[in-house]
Amino acid sequence: MSNLKDKTAIITGGGQGLGKAVAIALAQEGVHIGLIGRNEEKLKATLAELQALNVKAYYSVCSVDDEQAVIKSVAELAEVLGGIDILINNAGIGNFGSIESMPSDEWQQVIKTNLFGPYFTAKAVYPYLQAKGAGDIVNVSSTAGLKAGGNMSAYAASKAALISLSQSMMAEWRKQNIRVITLTPSTIASEMSINGGLTNGNPETVLQPEDFAEWVRDILKMNRRALIANGSIFSNNP
Incomplete structure (x- = not known):
């Protein structure tokens, strides 16, 4: 198993939910954290928890669907952290509803956030990983990207496209010793899932x-020989 201590990680959607949980778990391993998110109050709260773990932690307010803002945020965080070793592409939204009822602008926004966002962020981070000759990119997709259901056309389409994008990234960037990991979790008790009525959040x-x-x-601690693609993790709920 690899040692993560003193590595640096950029985490999108890092102010709450899955992003915050990942930030704390990595900080407990000694990883220095750069957070990207839209809600500054939540970013500040997460930052305080990370700093209490005696790691370097900074945040940048940014919406991942804005490429120029992403480029600026990544550059700022790379400078204060002293580089980048890991990218966690976690930021995402989920507007749920039937194909005929969802407004087209909402449908497009899901695609823009969930697909273009990881593309913009990975593209901005890539030069830093290339310069080091190593790195990890974790793209958070979903089981919905493997098998879609009703009332989730935008979300499922965005997550399926992210899987394909991840495969292309891995094919191109593995040659530079950059490992691209695609994760496809099922329902998790995040704010998005609870607010969207997908789960009541029951921890049992x-x-x-x-x-x-x-x-x-x-997964990040696994030997770098490991290739992890379309990894899934499932809840017990029916």
Whole structure:
């Protein structure tokens, strides 16, 4: 197992939910953290928890669907952290509804955030990983990207496209010793899932953000020979 201590990680959607849980799990391993998110109050709260773990931690307010803002945020965080070793492409939204009822602008926004966002962020981070000759990119997709259901056309389409994008990244960037990991979790008790009515968050049957964070941490600690593609983790809820 690899040692993560003193590595640096950029985490999108890092102010809450899965992103926050991953940030804390990695900080407990001694990883220095750069957070990207839209809600500054939540970013500040997460930052305080990370700093209490005696790691370097900074944040940048940014919406991942804005390429120029992403480039600026990544550059700022890379400078204060002293480089980048890991990218966790976690930021995402989920507007749910039937194909005929969802407004087209909302449908497009899901695609822009969930697909263009990881593309913009990975593209901005790539030069830093290339310069080091190593790195890890974790793209958080979903089981919905493997098998879609009703009332989730935008979300499922965005997550399926992210899987394909991840495969292309891995094919191109593995040659530079950059490992691209695609994760496809099922329902997790995040704010998005609870607010969207996908789960009641019952910890006895539904995966919690901390479960997901442990999974990410353990995968990153695996030997770099490992190739992890379309990795899934499932809840027990029916």
